[in-house]
Amino acid sequence: MPSLVPLDVWDFLVEPVESGRCFGGGLVQNKAAVPEQPPRDPLLQLVSLQKASGCWLLDPALAAALGKTNEEVEKSKPEKASSEVWATILALIWLHGFKMEAKDEWLLAMKAASWLRGQNAPCVSECVDAGNVLLGCSVKKEALGL
Numbered sequence: 377m378p379s380l381v382p383l384d385v386w387d388f389l390v391e392p393v394e395s396g397r398c399f400g401g402g403l404v405q406n407k408a409a410v411p412e413q414p415p416r417d418p419l420l421q422l423v424s425l426q427k428a429s430g431c432w433l434l435d436p437a438l439a440a441a442l443g444k445t446n447e448e449v450e451k452s453k454p455e456k457a458s459s460e461v462w463a464t465i466l467a468l469i470w471l472h473g474f475k476m477e478a479k480d481e482w483l484l485a486m487k488a489a490s491w492l493r494g495q496n497a498p499c500v501s502e503c504v505d506a507g508n509v510l511l512g513c514s515v516k517k518e519a520l521g522l
Contacts, residue, residue: 418443419475422467426484430491432467434459442470442511452510456499464488465503466511468520473513489521 421441425432432438434453436446453462471485479485492500504517 419471419478422470423484426467426488430464430484430487431460432463432488434463438463438467442466444510448510452506454499454502454506457497457503458495461492461495461497461499462503462507464492465500465520466507468492469504469507469511469513469515472515472519473508473511486521492522 418441421437422432425438425441427433434449439446439449442449449463449466453459457465468485468488471482497503500522501517504515504520504522508514
């Protein structure tokens with residue numbers, strides 16, 4: 377008989393004892409009933425992380441979307457770069473290096489480049505070079521619209 381209970385709810389665990397009575401029950405997650413989540417598309421992850429201003433924040437979610445650990449991303453940040461400038465340049469390099477086929481949908485890249493130009497960051501070239509090394513790309517600063 378099919379269950380009428382949704383598959384992602386907590387099931388009540390009841391264990392029989394020798395006396396035939398039930399005891400102990402507690403809430404446990406029915407692991408077999410919870411479907412595994414398919415991996416999210418990194419492009420969608422990146423899009424969802426962009427702030428309204430056009431920048432990205434340097435955090436573990438961005439590192440994961442870029443296929444890196446937070447430690448790798450933090451260690452590679454040029455000393456003079458702000459976290460937001462570094463994160464935004466990494467996102468742009470990743471888009472140009474790995475998602476060129478989706479360029480028609482890149483309003484977010486134009487917004488990010490505009491935000492970066494408004495920051496007047498003195499270390500953009502250094503960030504582009506370090507970002508290319510970290511991500512294994514060879515994207516030119518000019519290609520990023522900077």
